[in-house]
Amino acid sequence: CSAIDACESSNGGCSSKAECRRTTPGNRACVCNAGYTGDGIVCIEINPCLVNNGECDRNAECTQTGPNQAVCNCLKGYSGDGKTCTYISLCSQNNGGCSEFAICNDTELTERTCTCKPNYIGDGFTCRGNIFQELLRNSNTSRFYFHLEALSIRDITGPGPFTLFVPHTDILNSDPRVKDWIAKGVMAQVLRYHMVGCANLLYKDLTTITNITSLQGDLIHISSSQNSLVLNNKAEIILSDEVGTNGVIHVINRILVP
Numbered sequence: 001c002s003a004i005d006a007c008e009s010s011n012g013g014c015s016s017k018a019e020c021r022r023t024t025p026g027n028r029a030c031v032c033n034a035g036y037t038g039d040g041i042v043c044i045e046i047n048p049c050l051v052n053n054g055e056c057d058r059n060a061e062c063t064q065t066g067p068n069q070a071v072c073n074c075l076k077g078y079s080g081d082g083k084t085c086t087y088i089s090l091c092s093q094n095n096g097g098c099s100e101f102a103i104c105n106d107t108e109l110t111e112r113t114c115t116c117k118p119n120y121i122g123d124g125f126t127c128r129g130n131i132f133q134e135l136l137r138n139s140n141t142s143r144f145y146f147h148l149e150a151l152s153i154r155d156i157t158g159p160g161p162f163t164l165f166v167p168h169t170d171i172l173n174s175d176p177r178v179k180d181w182i183a184k185g186v187m188a189q190v191l192r193y194h195m196v197g198c199a200n201l202l203y204k205d206l207t208t209i210t211n212i213t214s215l216q217g218d219l220i221h222i223s224s225s226q227n228s229l230v231l232n233n234k235a236e237i238i239l240s241d242e243v244g245t246n247g248v249i250h251v252i253n254r255i256l257v258p
Helices: 129-136 142-150 169-174 179-182 187-193
Strands: 018-022 027-031 036-038 041-044 060-066 069-074 079-080 086-089 103-108 111-117 160-169 195-197 211-213 221-224 228-231 235-244 247-254
Touching: 027 036, 027 142, 069 079, 129 142, 129 160, 129 247, 142 160, 142 169, 142 187, 160 169, 160 235, 179 187
Parallel strands: 160 247
Antiparallel strands: 018 027, 036 041, 060 069, 079 086, 103 111, 160 195, 211 221, 221 228, 228 235, 235 247
């Protein structure tokens, strides 16, 4: 007589995910393979993510990859290996995308607010100071700023409001009259003729006005021509409504002469 091998046929009736082990002649035991749980007849894949988040960090996602196997990935807004995840401050990198003149505040995961600093205005992504500061920051108007600085003209650093009509930098650089005005000591008068005090006049406001008085004292005439606003029948406004804390800047394509 020979002993009957209970595991010889159909894995001894054990699960395909189990090992059939001979015990005594004609008997066997079914043991689930590693990564599976059950009585051996029925073996179910173990999902480690169901217990304690698979040993992942509480700010990580556990993803099952196989029997009793998983990977841990930090949630959005966190960094790390999944076992340890650290909150990423949006504001810690590039000021959170806010303006350099804004304060970035983390509010919640993947969210932050941008608020312009005191003495600046804007939406937090773009923040502007007073118009004297803004002249320098814009290449279209920076030459006008340098002329003001050279002559120590600080009229527009006050609370305002002011309206400026600034000749484009290229115009100030190329007009030969500028050197003559500087030599004759009249450049300050020319510059002040481009400034209007006690008024924050946007483009739409200028369409309703025909004359305004400059800080130099002379009038500036405003008219419309081919859907554009023209000053003194010569200088066209080519860029408008650059708003600062104490006024507004308009860029013109000619120098105004009092």
